[in-house]
Amino acid sequence: MARVPGDEEASRPPAAPRADRAASADSFSKRHSAQSGRTGRRAGDSGSRRAILDAARNQFAERGYAGATIRGIAREARVDPALVHHFFVSKQGVFSAAIRQVLDVVEAEMASTEVESDNAGEQVVRLFLQLWENPTTGRPLLGVLRSAVSHEESGQLLREFVSGEILGRVLGKSPQIIDDDTRAALVGSQLVGLAMLRYIVQVEPLCQLPPEEIVRRVGPVVQYYVTGQLTAESG
């Protein structure tokens, strides 16, 4: 049990082939545990790569970038930690691979949803909530938001979302000529705050409210930021 890094005595040559190792008592918990000896490649399509990505999304979503560990991801994927490095090189590599792919889906989703300028507010909030409620997109988003507070690349992604996606998609429909970037940032602040309190900090009344109720209450605020009025037909 005692790990002695500097032990020079009894250092068996690492090149010695070993075939005498018995099952290490927890090998049953690994993928393809039933058959297959130990170290080499498995037969057929093991799906390990995908399993790692799924596990990574979960871990990053629940613990954020700093809190997630390669060992934890490997454990959840029932795979050796070194395999994670083999496929994705580094921790940053797993993160990028796990997040980026789904971010494209999010972007496409937003692109395919037409936002009418006359009640953009409610539509934007509805779309935002749909993305968060759907686990496929929601968990990676959770990962980005959880990581954004201390991981620079995640912060950058969030910045790009606010400055790029919101400004382009939402405000592009109702251009105000001036102040567009500020309006986009204010919309972003309301949306990010909503996600923080509903999905991360879990403030009580908020995380129980049905999505449509939130749409009804927050929609006008987004509308106000975009057009300067509470609803389209007021005034």
Next chain:
Amino acid sequence: MARVPGDEEASRPPAAPRADRAASADSFSKRHSAQSGRTGRRAGDSGSRRAILDAARNQFAERGYAGATIRGIAREARVDPALVHHFFVSKQGVFSAAIRQVLDVVEAEMASTEVESDNAGEQVVRLFLQLWENPTTGRPLLGVLRSAVSHEESGQLLREFVSGEILGRVLGKSPQIIDDDTRAALVGSQLVGLAMLRYIVQVEPLCQLPPEEIVRRVGPVVQYYVTGQLTAESG
């Protein structure tokens, strides 16, 4: 240099008094470096305890609970890491001590500021921004928010702020009988989102805007959540 935990040979009795150690080449960077030999107490009021608390606030503010380390705090305070443990027992202990004290100031500040019900929106946003702009209160708040995404106690503090402080102080002035907790949570979501984008993620137009500009733009939204109308004199 090589650290050998299991080294049993050459283990000099730990009780042996040592007076032959020369200055370890970086001892100048410690507090009271000029005078004083090495290990014991320093003369006069060293202020180490306060230095540790200050350093802790900085570290937690910049890296969050998980990212901050006792060694990092000790380094910034120019103190041995063990001293941090001596004063505050554990990492959680430093965090609590560093944060709690200032949170009382925040609470008192909020209690002493009267919120008139007729333009509560702008007043609340102004007070919120004042707390964040002032480093004395702002940096601990940064620490709480940065930690809230992954540290349970910080999340709890944030929940209590939204469910307690906002509901009691802001909505207490303009009671709506029904839905108070939901209104408080919505106000909280806007404020938390604002802090996230302005002070943590640093979205461009937002963190340059003068506070009063933000008050003017976000105030009506808070007012809307509280009273259901954009301004007091509309309608």
Next chain:
DNA sequence: CGCACATTTCATGACGTGATGAATTCTACG
């Protein structure tokens, strides 16, 4: 002075982390 106590540092333990390199097994292509 002498003794209890607070403050300070050192040495070390026990453990977790990301990363690397070699060994082994399987697949695919010639």
Next chain:
DNA sequence: CGTAGAATTCATCACGTCATGAAATGTGCG
């Protein structure tokens, strides 16, 4: 068949983390 390469695991390394216990040095009280 033979062999290049992909997939998988093991054994470590080097380091950083929180935490503890003991030793050394100061202060203050009787």
